[in-house]
Amino acid sequence: MRIVLAAALVAATLGFAAPAQAQSGLEGRVGKLESEMRAVQRKVFPGGAGMTVEPQITAPQAPIAEPGTPAGGGLVDLTARVSALEAGVRNVTGQVEQANYRVRQLEEAFNAYKTATDARLKALEGGGVPAGDAPAVGGPAEAAPPPVTPTRPAASAGADPARAAAAGIERPKTGDEAEDGYVYGYRLWQAKLYPEAEAALKTVADKFPKHRRASYAQNLLGRAYLDEGKPNLATLAFYDSYKKFPDGERAPDSLFYLAQALVQLKKPADACKVYSELSSVYAGKITTAMAADIAKGRAAAKCQ
Numbered sequence: 001m002r003i004v005l006a007a008a009l010v011a012a013t014l015g016f017a018a019p020a021q022a023q024s025g026l027e028g029r030v031g032k033l034e035s036e037m038r039a040v041q042r043k044v045f046p047g048g049a050g051m052t053v054e055p056q057i058t059a060p061q062a063p064i065a066e067p068g069t070p071a072g073g074g075l076v077d078l079t080a081r082v083s084a085l086e087a088g089v090r091n092v093t094g095q096v097e098q099a100n101y102r103v104r105q106l107e108e109a110f111n112a113y114k115t116a117t118d119a120r121l122k123a124l125e126g127g128g129v130p131a132g133d134a135p136a137v138g139g140p141a142e143a144a145p146p147p148v149t150p151t152r153p154a155a156s157a158g159a160d161p162a163r164a165a166a167a168g169i170e171r172p173k174t175g176d177e178a179e180d181g182y183v184y185g186y187r188l189w190q191a192k193l194y195p196e197a198e199a200a201l202k203t204v205a206d207k208f209p210k211h212r213r214a215s216y217a218q219n220l221l222g223r224a225y226l227d228e229g230k231p232n233l234a235t236l237a238f239y240d241s242y243k244k245f246p247d248g249e250r251a252p253d254s255l256f257y258l259a260q261a262l263v264q265l266k267k268p269a270d271a272c273k274v275y276s277e278l279s280s281v282y283a284g285k286i287t288t289a290m291a292a293d294i295a296k297g298r299a300a301a302k303c304q
Contacts, residue, residue: 033085166196178208182217189220194228205244215241215248222257231264252282256290256297263301272303 169187172180185200201224204217222237238261241254255278262271275298279286286294 034081037085037088166191166193169193178204178211178213181208182213182220185217186220189224189227192227194224197224198228209244212249215245215250215254218245218248219250219254219257222254222261226257226261226264231261234258234261235265246281252278252285252290255282256294259297259301263297268301268303271301272298275301275303 166188169184169191171184174180181200181204185197185204188194188197188200198221201217201221204211205214205221208214218237218241222234222241225231225234225237235258238254238258241248242251242258245251255274259271259274259278262268262274275294279294
């Protein structure tokens with residue numbers, strides 16, 4: 001565009017020696033440039049609303065003669081109009097570059113959000129197996145809680161079978177809310193009332209993170225998901241158990257069952273990494289029985 005404008009200026013400079021018809025043709029070309037400039041503005045800012053850049057094209061009231069220019073004001077007017085067009089082009093170009101930069105920022109933010117969301121959805125929804133088809137899980141058995149003297153609430157007649165069964169589970173009341181909540185969740189899990197057990201155990205882990213039973217509750221929450229045939233949710237629960245309570249009494253168990261859940265999700269390579277992490281981090285806390293189960297798990301996953 002600058003080449004066209006320069007040509008127009010050169011032609012205008014020589015206009016004093018050209019006939020009036022040539023100067024009239026130059027005015028037509030400048031008028032065409034102004035028309036194209038307005039078309040560009042309408043394309044870039046289709047909504048208008050004051051976004052367009054209107055060039056100042058009015059000729060000065062008293063033009064000042066420059067060296068080498070004719071006495072007439074026609075060339076001065078054309079020069080002012082060309083300068084206004086150049087300024088308008090620079091302004092529009094700057095605004096377009098700013099708009100493109102904002103669009104790139106929005107695209108980058110959206111792509112980052114989409115990547116995180118897709119990963120979360122895959123972790124929550126991918127690879128689940130139907131309840132009842134979940135293979136038996138080896139490894140250390142969950143330790144039974146200490147005996148308590150519980151009370152047994154009466155089940156209401158005609159209640160939902162699952163709720164009626166849950167109402168028949170002994171709920172201890174020793175005064176230690178975290179201990180009682182874990183014991184109650186353990187008994188619900190033992191009775192295969194998995195949704196009720198999950199709710200009770202999650203409450204303990206979230207509400208009493210500094211209690212020793214928090215590690216037990218978070219680990220058993222993963223076991224409940226696993227037994228219910230939801231290894232995808234189990235992996236999240238076991239991983240949270242390891243990260244939130246790395247020094248908890250059930251941290252090694254959580255890593256072991258995390259590997260088991262990954263095998264069910266057909267991710268043996270990840271399971272092998274977890275087995276290695278377990279053997280490395282908790283080498284001094286692994287029992288003989290767990291070591292044997294780890295060896296079996298590594299063989300089943302074909303770990304190197």
